[in-house]
Amino acid sequence: xxxxxxxxxxxxxxxxxxxxxxxxxxxxxxxxxxxxxxxxxxxxxxxxxxxxxxxxxxxxxxxxxxxxxxxxxxxxxxxxxxxxxxxxxxxxxxxxxxxxxxxxxxxxxxxxxxxxxxxxxxxxxxxxxxxxxxxxxxxxxxxxxxxxxxxxxxxxxxxxxxxxxxxxxxxxxxxxxxxxxx
Amino acid sequence: xxxxxxxxxxxxxxxxxxxxxxxxxxxxxxxxxxxxxxxxxxxxxxxxxxxxxxxxxxxxxxxxxxxxxxxxxxxxxxxxxxxxxxxxxxxxxxxxxxxxxxxxxxxxxxxxxxxxxxxxxxxxxxxxxxxxxxxxxxxxxxxxxxxxxxxxxxxxxxxxxxxxxxxxxxxxxxxxxxxxxxxxxxxxxxxxxxxxxxxxxxxxxxxxxxxxxxxxxxxxxxxxxxxxxxxxxxxxxxxxxxxxxxxxxxxxxxxxxxxxxxxxxxxxxxxxxxxxxxxxxxxxxxxxxxxxxxxxxxxxxxxxxxxxxxxxxxxxxxxxxxxxxxxxxxxxxxxxxxxxxxxxxxxxxxxxxxxxxxxxxxxxxxxxxxxxxxxxxxxxxxxxxxxxxxxxxxxxxxxxxxxxxxxxxxxxxxxxxxxxxxxxxxxxxxxxxxxxxxxxxxxxxxxxxxxxxxxxxxxxxxxxxxxxxxxxxxxxxxxxxxxxxxxxxxxxxxxxxxxxxxxxxxxxxxxxxxxxxxxxxxxxxxxxxxxxxxxxxxxxxxxxxxxxxxxxxxxxxxxxxxxxxxxxxxxxxxxxxxxxxxxxxxxxxxxxxxxxxxxxxxxxxxxxxxxxxxxxxxxxxxxxxxxxxxxxxxxxxxxxxxxxxxxxxxxxxx
Amino acid sequence: xxxxxxxxxxxxxxxxxxxxxxxxxxxxxxxxxxxxxxxxxxxxxxxxxxxxxxxxxxxxxxxxxxxxxxxxxxxxxxxxxxxxxxxxxxxxxxxxxxxxxxxxxxxxxxxxxxxxxxxxxxxxxxxxxxxxxxxxxxxxxxxxxxxxxxxxxxx
Numbered sequence: 001x002x003x004x005x006x007x008x009x010x011x012x013x014x015x016x017x018x019x020x021x022x023x024x025x026x027x028x029x030x031x032x033x034x035x036x037x038x039x040x041x042x043x044x045x046x047x048x049x050x051x052x053x054x055x056x057x058x059x060x061x062x063x064x065x066x067x068x069x070x071x072x073x074x075x076x077x078x079x080x081x082x083x084x085x086x087x088x089x090x091x092x093x094x095x096x097x098x099x100x101x102x103x104x105x106x107x108x109x110x111x112x113x114x115x116x117x118x119x120x121x122x123x124x125x126x127x128x129x130x131x132x133x134x135x136x137x138x139x140x141x142x143x144x145x146x147x148x149x150x151x152x153x154x155x156x157x158x159x160x161x162x163x164x165x166x167x168x169x170x171x172x173x174x175x176x177x178x179x180x181x182x
Numbered sequence: 183x184x185x186x187x188x189x190x191x192x193x194x195x196x197x198x199x200x201x202x203x204x205x206x207x208x209x210x211x212x213x214x215x216x217x218x219x220x221x222x223x224x225x226x227x228x229x230x231x232x233x234x235x236x237x238x239x240x241x242x243x244x245x246x247x248x249x250x251x252x253x254x255x256x257x258x259x260x261x262x263x264x265x266x267x268x269x270x271x272x273x274x275x276x277x278x279x280x281x282x283x284x285x286x287x288x289x290x291x292x293x294x295x296x297x298x299x300x301x302x303x304x305x306x307x308x309x310x311x312x313x314x315x316x317x318x319x320x321x322x323x324x325x326x327x328x329x330x331x332x333x334x335x336x337x338x339x340x341x342x343x344x345x346x347x348x349x350x351x352x353x354x355x356x357x358x359x360x361x362x363x364x365x366x367x368x369x370x371x372x373x374x375x376x377x378x379x380x381x382x383x384x385x386x387x388x389x390x391x392x393x394x395x396x397x398x399x400x401x402x403x404x405x406x407x408x409x410x411x412x413x414x415x416x417x418x419x420x421x422x423x424x425x426x427x428x429x430x431x432x433x434x435x436x437x438x439x440x441x442x443x444x445x446x447x448x449x450x451x452x453x454x455x456x457x458x459x460x461x462x463x464x465x466x467x468x469x470x471x472x473x474x475x476x477x478x479x480x481x482x483x484x485x486x487x488x489x490x491x492x493x494x495x496x497x498x499x500x501x502x503x504x505x506x507x508x509x510x511x512x513x514x515x516x517x518x519x520x521x522x523x524x525x526x527x528x529x530x531x532x533x534x535x536x537x538x539x540x541x542x543x544x545x546x547x548x549x550x551x552x553x554x555x556x557x558x559x560x561x562x563x564x565x566x567x568x569x570x571x572x573x574x575x576x577x578x579x580x581x582x583x584x585x586x587x588x589x590x591x592x593x594x595x596x597x598x599x600x601x602x603x604x605x606x607x608x609x610x611x612x613x614x615x616x617x618x619x620x621x622x623x624x625x626x627x628x629x630x631x632x633x634x635x636x637x638x639x640x641x642x643x644x645x646x647x648x649x650x651x652x653x654x655x656x657x658x659x660x661x662x663x664x665x666x667x668x669x670x671x672x673x674x675x676x677x678x679x680x681x682x683x684x685x686x687x688x689x690x691x692x693x694x695x696x697x698x699x700x701x702x703x704x705x706x707x708x709x710x711x712x713x714x715x716x717x718x719x720x721x722x723x724x725x726x727x728x729x730x731x732x733x734x735x736x737x738x739x740x741x742x743x744x745x746x747x748x749x750x751x752x753x754x755x756x757x758x759x760x761x762x763x764x765x766x767x768x769x770x771x772x773x774x775x776x777x778x779x780x781x782x783x784x785x786x787x788x789x790x791x792x793x794x795x796x797x798x799x800x801x802x803x804x805x806x807x808x809x810x811x812x813x814x815x816x817x818x819x820x821x822x823x824x825x826x827x828x829x830x831x832x833x834x835x836x
Numbered sequence: 837x838x839x840x841x842x843x844x845x846x847x848x849x850x851x852x853x854x855x856x857x858x859x860x861x862x863x864x865x866x867x868x869x870x871x872x873x874x875x876x877x878x879x880x881x882x883x884x885x886x887x888x889x890x891x892x893x894x895x896x897x898x899x900x901x902x903x904x905x906x907x908x909x910x911x912x913x914x915x916x917x918x919x920x921x922x923x924x925x926x927x928x929x930x931x932x933x934x935x936x937x938x939x940x941x942x943x944x945x946x947x948x949x950x951x952x953x954x955x956x957x958x959x960x961x962x963x964x965x966x967x968x969x970x971x972x973x974x975x976x977x978x979x980x981x982x983x984x985x986x987x988x989x990x991x
Contacts, residue, residue: 007517014516017460018509021467025502027557031480032494036556039565039880042924108893134897141922143880143894388985418889425884450986484883527959539951543944550943554931563936567878569886569929572940580944701871705858764891784856793856 041141041149041160048075048155051136056106056114056128067127069155072181073101074148076125076165077137079109080117082145088164089121095170096124100178105129107137107145150174152181185250188238189329192279195231195286196319198224202289202312206305210379218301221308222293228315229290236283239328240270248337252276252328258342260731268353269343274477274487275328277356281473282318284357284364289315292368292393299389306375307368314367317500325493345758345766351411358404359431363469365397366438369445370466370508373459377511380518387449387458392820394445394462398438399816405431406809417769417782419701419797421805424573427485429552430472433545437465440541442816443534451531451596453521457538463512467505468545474501480556528599533591540584547576574696578635585642585689588682589613589649593656609652617644624690628776628800629698639693646686650679673822680815684808691804700798703784705791715798717779718742724792732756734765737783737792741772748772753783753794778802855891859903870906873915874899876930880923 048068055061068075076092078085096102104125106114111130118128131137140149150159159177161169202224209217239252243266248254256273257266271277289311296304322328372390376382408431413421422428441461448458474497475481479489525531551568559565593606621640625632657675658667700714706721713719720740727736734756741748754768769782777800784793861867874888879895887895887902898919905915919927931937 010517011513014513017464018506018513021505021509022502024553025498025506027553027560028474028478028480028498028501029495030560031556032478032491032498034560036480036482037881039924039926042920042922134894138897138901139922141880141924143923384982385985416889420889423884482884484885486883525959527956529959532955532959535955536952539948539955543948543951546944546947547940550940554937554940558936561936565924565926566931566937567926567929568931568940569876569878571876571930576941576944703856703858782856784858787858793858795856 038162039141039143041157043141043149043157044159046157048151048157049136049139051139053105053129053131053136056104056111056118056130059111059130063127063129065155067129068103068151069153071101071153072178073103073126073151074178075103075105075151077105077107077142077145077147077149079107079145080113081109084164085146086121088146088166089124091164091166091170092124093122095165096126101126103127103129105131105136107131107142108134150177150181154182184238185242185247185329185331188235188242189327191231191235191238192319192323192329195228195235195282196316196323198228198231199312199315199319202228203309203316204312205309206312207309210302210305210309213302215301218305221305224312225286225289225293225308228312229286232283232286236270236279239276239279240267243267243270246340248340249331249333250328251330251332254332254337254340256343257340259339261340261343261348264353265343265348269347271356272343272347272352274493275322275326277360277487278318278322278326279328280357281360281364282315282322284360285311285315285318285367288361288364288368288393292371296389303375303379303386303389306378307371310371310374311367314371314504317504321493321496321500325490325496346415349411349415351407351415355404355408355411358400358407360404362397362399362401362404362438363431363434363466363472365393365400366434366462366466366469368393368397369441369462373462374508374511377459377508377515377518380515382455382459382519384449384452387445387455390462391442391445391449394438394442394465395816395820398435398442399813399820401431401435401438402809402816403813405435406806406813409809410806413802414769414771417767417780419699419780419799421695421802424548424551424570425485426481426483426552427472427476429548430468430475433548433552434465434468434472436541436545436548437461437468440538440545441465444538447531447534451523451525453523453525453531454535454538455521456516456519459516459519460512461538463505463508467501467508468549470497470501470504474498475552481552523597525597526599528594528603530591530594530596533587533594536587537584537591540580540587544577544580544584547573547580578638581642581689582638585646585685588685589645592653592678592682593649610649613645613648613652616648617641620644625698628694633697636693636697639689639696643686643689643693646682646689650682650686654679673818677815677817677819677822680818681812682815684810684812684815687804687808687811689808691801691806691808694801695799695805698800699802701795702797703793703795705787705789706794707791710791712796714796715777715800716743717748717798719781719796721792721794727754729756732758732766735783737781737794739770739781741779751779751781753781755783755785773803775803776801855896857896857899862907866906869912870903873902873906873912876928877902877916877919878927878929880927886929 048065050065051063053063055063074095078089092102102124104123104127106128109132111132114130118125129136134142144162146164148161148165149157150161151157158181161174165174202221205217205224206221208214209220239250241247242250242253243257244263246253246257246259246266248257252273252275256269256276261269269276271280289308292311293304293308299307369390372386372393376386408428409421412423413419441458441464444454444458444461447454474494476483476485477487477489478494478497479486479491480494551573555566555568590610593609618637618641621637621644622632624640625636654668654671654675655664658664658671660667662670702712702714704712706712708721708723711718711720718741720742722738722740724735724737727734734754736752736754739751739753741751749772751770751772753770755765756768757765765785767782767784769780772779777798780795780797780799782795784795786792859867859870861870871888875886877887877898879885879887879890879892879898881894882890882892885892885895887899890896902915902919905918910918916928925932931940933941
């Protein structure tokens with residue numbers, strides 16, 4: 001190998017650490033604008049699992065997964081101990097009035113507190129499920145509140161949104177997702 | 183008024199950093215003695231001003247000045263004074279000020295204690311350190327100012343320091359870690375200065391080495407201290423979780439360990455120079471990367487500081503400037519670094535290099551393991567977690583060749599391999615057998631089952647110990663009798679022995695705890711007894727135990743072994759009035775050389791019995807004592823008389 | 837004050853926020869399996885805690901469910917799969933072995949391989965006479981000083 005070629009090869013080798021570092025930096029930069037705690041859902045494209053939960057308002061009434069199919073809908077996971085749910089609730093009322101079909105799932109909460117909340121803040125939910133021990137939540141991969149599942153008429157989960165629904169994210173992305181549900 | 187003095191002091195110090203970064207460097211380039219000599223006074227002034235700034239902040243804490251926002255967020259009037267002071271570095275802004283102060287300390291130290299170094303080279307080194315200071319000081323001033331006032335609002339009292347931090351660990355752990363992280367900037371500056379100058383003779387390694395060793399000692403001690411603190415504070419019986427913040431401290435340590443060995447070789451043999459330069463750049467770069475990871479919110483961790491994208495951006499930009507710039511300089515000017523000399527396959531150089539490679543491989547494991555979840559998710563491939571099972575598994579496999587090579591290396595000669603290696607191979611074979619025998623004997627005596635994984639760990643530890651002792655014997659009896667020869671061995675030599683034996687001790691502690699730890703969660707009523715690991719734990723009684731700011735219960739346990747009473751342990755459960763929601767457990771730890779016993783009291787259960795957790799941790803103290811021994815080894819290395827700069831010969835040659 | 841004193845503090849009590857759950861197992865193997873699982877499973881909403889160490893109510897629910905599965909005789913793989921089905925790979929501290937994660941093993945492995953090759957190659961290399969040696973030449977005073985330094989360090 002001639003001296004020049006050898007020198008070029010050595011230069012290329014010595015540039016490797018720099019190139020690797022710059023590539024890593026790109027990922028670090030992107031990471032600054034992402035929320036590291038958000039987990040994607042394993043249920044996209046999968047049907048809602050089997051369950052048997054009582055109704056929140058009428059304790060003797062039992063629901064199963066058939067309530068989560070038949071039409072495009074939102075399944076909203078909420079609780080009275082969750083302050084973000086409180087902030088989200090008013091907008092859910094608006095959406096419900098606009099014709100969005102929302103089913104509520106009260107998650108790891110107390111029935112009396114939940115009922116009082118719905119009385120005071122209005123009830124946007126066509127059906128209210130009561131999941132006091134969070135077992136349906138576990139089966140759906142719920143890890144906090146509020147979370148909202150976008151389910152189509154066949155009962156297939158097409159999208160999951162973590163965090164509150166507000167005018168900004170509804171209009172910029174979630175509305176389109178909802179409208180695309182068949 | 184006084185906090186403003188601290189703020190102003192910081193601003194002036196920043197201005198001095200600018201001067202320090204530029205002036206002496208230009209002086210070095212054009213060979214102007216006046217500008218070159220300005221480096222030392224600038225460094226000292228910067229140090230004095232940073233100290234003033236820091237002292238002012240500490241004063242604000244000590245006097246409960248809650249008009250300063252940072253004090254209000256992290257302190258409280260009822261906090262004991264020692265925690266008020268350590269609360270200075272309990273949050274993001276103050277800890278950065280500590281970082282910057284530490285940098286100023288190191289810069290001044292290098293300026294003052296470097297009589298053997300040509301002034302031109304020293305000027306470059308100090309300028310580089312000044313550049314780093316600019317970055318940190320601007321970061322503090324522009325995004326994270328601890329002196330910001332809350333006025334016109336004046337809180338009546340502060341938020342208080344997180345109770346888990348109200349502990350002696352906070353007093354020592356962060357300062358020691360920072361001394362380590364920041365200390366690697368000295369090696370970094372030496373490397374950059376050498377690259378700028380375009381020459382790297384063996385003296386460079388000699389200058390850089392003591393500074394790097396001191397930084398390494400601090401980092402080793404800081405990490406060991408953090409591990410011990412987590413063990414007793416968090417009470418999960420664990421001492422390392424491979425959490426991203428922990429990894430951020432371990433990566434510079436791995437690079438630093440490789441570096442101190444590489445520097446030794448570059449100094450003695452004049453080889454590995456290019457590699458040593460790259461390591462010098464890497465160790466400090468990893469410190470900076472750690473700073474970014476911990477403060478940017480990019481990774482999820484219990485230890486992370488509160489994050490803010492603006493701050494993250496600044497650090498990232500700084501990181502790219504410093505690391506990118508230095509790696510670019512290395513790429514372009516690295517050709518000027520020539521290593522002359524060769525070494526045989528079975529030489530000490532080769533085996534040192536093998537372990538360097540293994541250390542950096544371990545570093546890559548940690549680095550990739552820490553960053554891959556982020557990359558994986560950003561590439562749309564989903565969220566994954568990389569934790570304890572993965573890291574423990576890989577490190578087990580890396581440790582095997584590492585410990586073997588570590589035992590062999592000191593027994594080899596420099597440069598040439600022995601004409602006849604057979605006597606050495608025979609010695610090593612004997613030692614290998616002895617190690618395995620001891621490794622099987624240890625669990626046979628202390629435990630009831632012999633586990634292969636543990637035996638491997640113990641065998642590696644005994645291998646290191648016996649080869650180290652053999653090496654001492656061979657060196658000592660080289661020209662004298664053993665008794666005389668031992669006294670003639672230099673501190674540097676003992677440093678090596680202690681460093682390696684410290685590692686062996688850690689291996690024993692880790693192998694024992696990982697494989698023979700016993701943990702039980704039980705429900706116990708007063709009068710109940712439980713037996714395991716040859717110990718009888720008798721739950722004697724439980725009663726109310728209230729304090730000035732809490733109420734709770736204290737359980738008394740009598741511990742006996744083989745029928746003989748050993749000790750009494752008191753485990754408590756407290757509800758602090760200030761924090762009713764989360765009752766705290768005061769765990770009882772009975773430490774010992776061969777084992778720790780640990781008892782934590784949980785809640786009272788429905789049937790009136792109490793939830794009790796008991797751990798038996800064999801040889802766990804060896805982990806931290808091993809770290810301590812390694813640090814002592816490092817200190818011995820620095821105290822070797824070669825590094826006493828009262829060397830008249832060197833001074834004359836100036 | 838020596839770290840020694842701090843490290844060797846005698847029997848002391850320390851502050852910890854702990855929730856200790858007591859479960860009853862049929863045998864030691866079940867208990868061991870439970871401990872293994874709660875250590876390798878991750879709490880989906882915590883700041884990097886495994887199920888064993890977390891105080892979160894979700895973690896408690898997951899521990900309880902895991903306990904029931906262990907006592908029902910499920911294997912480690914079955915239980916892990918159960919949780920991955922619901923929360924994804926994030927919930928396990930062992931990364932899956934896929935093309936996307938291959939670099940975890942391949943990266944360091946390749947580095948060791950290349951490092952080894954370079955070591956072997958360098959040990960066979962003859963001393964190269966650098967073309968521009970003149971930069972490296974030392975004055976006689978420097979040479980004498982260097983000799984002294986090297987002698988000092990050859991201990």
